[in-house]
Amino acid sequence: MMDVRLENISKTFGGKPVLKNITLEIRKGEFFTILGPSGSGKTTILRIIAGLEKPDQGKVYFNNINVTDTPAHDREVSMIFQSLALYPHLTVFENIAFPLRVRKRGEEDVKKTVREIASTLRIEDILNRNISSLSGGEKQRVALARALIYQPKIFLMDEPLTGLEPAFRQELRREIRTIQRSTGITTVYVTHDQVEAFSLADRVALLHEGVLQCVDEPQRVYEKPENLFVAKFVGDTPLNMFTGTVEPVGNGALVKIEDIGVVFRANITKMPAGGKVLVAARAEAFRVDENHAALSGVVVGREVLGDRIVYTVDVKGREIVVKTGADTIHNKSAQIRLAVDVDKLMLFDEEGRRL
Ligand SMILES: Nc1ncnc2c1ncn2[C@@H]1O[C@H](COP(=O)(O)OP(=O)(O)OP(=O)(O)O)[C@@H](O)[C@H]1O
Ligand SMILES: [Mg+2]
Known part of the structure; x- marks a missing residue:
């Protein structure tokens, strides 16, 4: 299991500071959510952990090893993007199998592993379909399956349930939590939905305009907010x-x-x-x-x-x-x-x- 530490991370895009001196520790096996309004820098943090973006300042550590200059493909991290980023020209099966193909696994092994993960996510029946024929919820499951298929050291999820209807969201949320519990993979989950962040998380970080506002257990964030921004941001009625x-x-x-x-x-x-x-x-x-x-x-x-x-x-x-x-x-x-x-x-x- 992996822990992740961000130390004094700053990032600017075109002269605009997007992350300001972020220091953060994500524990081994933890389900960690990052909550914040649109544009607060959530995706940028995930991309920096994944190695898809380099910070202007600061360091990233996995298990105390400095990986700031380690390329993305050597980090053993898997990420579900906000856009899902499925391959439209491949079948569901090949989308899920993709990470195994890249790692040159044998055909029998690929078949068996894809079937297993498809069964966990209850998508065995659609393995031969084209991506374009799937519903939103089916696409989310395929993206989940692809991200989980080779047990990554860290699992990064960027608003994977956005756009789904509430009942379905809740069901997938429960599945994500169950899978995370049973695999114990350190998970960082980004959302701007408070209910989602709170119901999934061991701990929540709240981000506002690139500044970390607090990191704590959901209940404490709600009951003992560190500042007025946090107090106002969480809760379903006006303060x-x-x-x-x-x-x-x-x-x-x-x-x-x-x-x-x-x-x-x-x-x-x-x-x-x-x-x-x-x-x-x-x-x-x-x-x-x-x-x-x-x-x-x-x-x-x-x-x-x-x-x-x-x-x-x-x-x-x-x-x-x-x-x-x-x-x-x-x-x-x-x-x-x-x-x-x-x-x-x-x-x-x-x-x-x-x-
Ligand atoms: N590659 C880029 N080039 C220029 N600006 C960028 C780039 N990536 C992000 N930004 C800007 O950085 C800020 C933070 O973006 P980011 O995508 O991290 O926010 P977010 O919290 O994920 O928002 P959302 O909830 O809308 O997904 C935004 O103002 C965005 O426009
Ligand atoms: Mg985002």
């Missing part, structure tokens, strides 16, 4: 943002959000300059609660998402997004009371760094 003032109390601080009249104790030790903080609250930090409620407001919007409801509630002229269970449904204009789970409030300084 509620307030400004607050802090004053030291005992070994923590008292935080006041005057806008909505909430005061709570927080365990911060480092007081921000000027005593001002940004308080971010995900929609689930609030719940509708008639008995322990700190706030009252009026429902101005409602979106029912199966077992959850997302309300927009006007509290003292401030709109707050609230996600709550669907046992009681409140109508528009209803007066409701909200409780705040203060443990779920996230504090940042004015530069957006977590306190």
Whole structure:
């Protein structure tokens, strides 16, 4: 098994910095996802790991060996491209067999290995078809099979499920995860889809404009984001943002959000300059609660998402997004009371760094 280390990698295209001083370690056997908006540099990182692109600065290590100058074909890495890059003039069988043909494997060996991988991915029936006759989902499976056929040391996948319908995406996602678990191949998976990144990953890196924002386990990225960009980027509802003032109390601080009249104790030790903080609250930090409620407001919007409801509630002229269970449904204009789970409030300084 291989680990991958990127050390101070920078890359510029036509004078425009695309990756800025990226240092990153991907562990042996890990399923690592890189998440980020379009143009943030995700594909460029993969291409640098694969050896298809040379960094302007910095080094790439596989198992502590510097491979920065090692050509792509000597890296034993296999990559699924964003475009899939299947060979249109070859059959499904020959597409999958291609990496084995390049390695001059014997005919019997090729047949057996292609059948095995085709069976795992349930595409035995289409081995004789032409690429142009396949559906999107079948093409993705063929690309997966081709990438997996000679056990690479590192598996790189660039948005391999883009464009598929949700149910199918989910199914293939599960298969990719199962294959990765059973082979233990170190995998780097790029996506701009948060659900995908979170559901697949042992750890997630978030990239924004060529700068690495954080690397952590999915749950921690969600609950303890390192900065405000990360906090806003993850999550499926808009983040509620307030400004607050802090004053030291005992070994923590008292935080006041005057806008909505909430005061709570927080365990911060480092007081921000000027005593001002940004308080971010995900929609689930609030719940509708008639008995322990700190706030009252009026429902101005409602979106029912199966077992959850997302309300927009006007509290003292401030709109707050609230996600709550669907046992009681409140109508528009209803007066409701909200409780705040203060443990779920996230504090940042004015530069957006977590306190
Ligand atoms: N060969 C190239 N020549 C010039 N500019 C490039 C080249 N490759 C990438 N870029 C630019 O570098 C930036 C990052 O590109 P990259 O493909 O790594 O982004 P990405 O995060 O993969 O985006 P997407 O989600 O759209 O695939 C973009 O602005 C892109 O236009
Ligand atoms: Mg890309």
